[in-house]
Amino acid sequence: MFHLLKMILFFLAFFVLKHEYSTAQYIPPYTSFFIPLNKHTDAAKPLFSAQIMTSYSNFQFNHSNFLIDIDAPITWHDCIVQWNMYQRNCPENVLCTDAVNCDEDICTEVQKYSYISPYCPRLKRTAPSPTGNCTCPINVMNPVDIWCSQPVVNYDTFFVNTSNGRNPLPVFISASLNAACAPSSSFELFPNNVNGVIAFSSSPYTFILSLDQPPLKKIFSLCLPSTTAAPGILFYGNGPYYFIPNSNVDVRSYLSYTPLLNHPDSFGYFIGVDSIVIKNRSINVPANSTTKLSTIEPYTALRTDIYNSVVRRFSLVTKRLIPTSPVPPFSNCYNTISNGTKLKLKVPHIDLILSGGNKWTISTTNSMKYVTQNVSCLAFVDGGATPNYAIVIGTFQFEDNFLELNLENSTFGFSSSLLRKHTSCSHYNHTIVTG
Template sequence: MLLLMQLIFILLAIISHEYEAQAAFEPPYSSVVVPVNKHIDAVKPLYSVQILTAYINSQYLHANFLIDLDAPFIWHDCILQWNTFEGSCPNNTLCTYPVSCEEYQCTDVRTIYSYQSPSCPPVTNDSTIPDWGYCTCPVNVVNPITGSCSQALLNYDEFTVNTSDGRNVFTDLYGAYPNAACAPSSTFQSFPANVTGVMALSSSPYALPAYLYDPLKRIVALCLPSNLSAPGILLYGTGPYNLLPHSNVDVRSLLSYTPLIKHPDSFGYFINVSSIVIKTRSIDIPTNSTTKLSTIEPYTTLRTDIYNGVVRRFLKVTQRIPPAKPVAPFGLCFNTSINGTQVSIKVPDVDFSLQDGKKWTVSTANSIKQITKDVACLAFVDGGATSEPAIVIGTFQCEDNFLVFDLENSTFGFSSSLLRKQTSCSNFNFTLTNSS
């Protein structure tokens, strides 16, 4: 009996020691990281992330996914195949395992976490895979570029990304296993070249953030690049976030925060803008108005009453800059050529006044779009008299701004222009290093 008690005591001590060791272990990474690329070969500027999608013949395949803050789930160019053993998938094709129409994920995605579009027809359970014996799960997907509806098949997917401590990118990898959907290759014809998927970064439980678990925290940091030559960055995790050349400066110290507002008809991100201030004069925003953040709309769209107030104010503060004929879709443009020589123009900041007295400053780099050598335009667009949301903040205003969607605390962090801090979204060091 004494021997038995001694053995139990030793066993409990070993278990306790292992538990303490596991609890004390801290991984070398605080985030996962992927580069963000800008594309200008579609109908409007768009941004993508590159994800590792499958490990075949001792190497990873990768795919580029369009960043969408609204999408309820991920979907991309792939095919379903129930027998996914090595060599069963056609060459240069990504194969994934199907979700049955009888599984709860199918009902969830079809009903609660679906695309809401009147152009989408009802889905049925008629689809099957040869020799599988179960019905697949067709779901509707909406092309974020054209607005057209198509059908895709829900799957069990596997994505892989690099880990990071906010300053370095590690060779160590992190796996995520989302329920995504496979859409036909033809669905992506309107997408930028080599972009064959939609990466949902919304608050939906079927978007990517929901599949990234401990030790990561539900915090999405996004920094859109303004040029094509170097990528921006998407980080998921607590940070820190360090950009060159000031790698000792944590970008979190540059951020202001405002609450994220829930919208009943969207999984996207909304904030409360109370007014737009241009050179001390305020254009008030009606209290029932909503402001949405978008990675699809290229320029900030304002409801007509708000837009007219901004343009009137801008005309007054830019009287010394010669006007130019407007270039669609813009309503206010300027001449940037003197005697045939291009000159740069500087205009007053545009401040979005937020809750708690915070302000998101839009500087000249994010408010004036150079169209030709001779013409630059105010990069705000008239959304129409009944536009809802009243304000949609577009990607041009977000470039080289560090943005943080903190789903843990339901807050939105923003830096305003990093260019004023002598850095940019393209200044993250993506050189791979060993974490040990």
């Protein structure tokens, strides 16, 4: 009974805060919103999801897991649209949402942000239903099989947790957005229990912008976990952010910054990498090269000319390691056991020298991937001779790094490995503070 009463009070607090939030004098008790992030290894490649509260029923929130995509122009997920939500005829265990009519202005606006790809068919109006309604399709790209489909645009309301920087607070905030409904078959190759894609890009229809509620700033931070056993976290807002056991240290104090760069053909995020340094030797990155951040690609991909230079230098400074046969997609692999003894694998840092001169250090835990108990490989891959982007930084290099994308002043903050600070992305205290 106590827990039921507490949930009712929490939910009432949510509505009161939403009402008071519109007044200029109101200062919320929270400093940020947060979303738990999970790692999945049961698909073709490691992927990460955001755990979103999608509906409220029976005095509790229902959760869904959405793949994190910082390129996607719109959020899309497993749901169906209904023209009359008051009929309450939604099938059991199915999320139903309000449809956007093809004649509404918002349909035309959202369709401007469809994926442009040779895999995607041309958008066209759907035939009116017997009730005179027609749906609003949009092109989306499936990040798992790189195939285009056409879900239909809807009106969604999700819910997110709030935080004071140290703990969650018993207040939940709604985020209203235009998303898209796709059939369940669209998610067959996704990790188990993941049935959507959440957009954290720079598109005006990104989920991030649906959280825009002053006085919180337009800043979001990703901290991807290195384990499937405990979640990482995404923050949106002002901070500060404290991880245990360093409970009095704002993790943002570890950050260095570089400008975020625009790219005319993408809603993703880009930075400038001027050179790559391995044990005091600098590898030049051509000035016209583009470096993209990705939450879909698992390992950093380097254009062939850059990749060959990195591998050559890395091989030279790791001659003491025992090489073994390559394990695709990696070319440089090493034995981690010699004469029955487990070797302590430590290799030189790989430093990315970024625009502005700051250094993003990729230490052993983010540069070497254990593919078996006996073999570890350099976790960089050959991106080909003529890729779209010279460098794509993947999620293995993100793990246990605190990354801040500041949409207010277009900067990218990076901590390098939190493990060197004796904490990790799984060390946020999820105990709710009620007093």
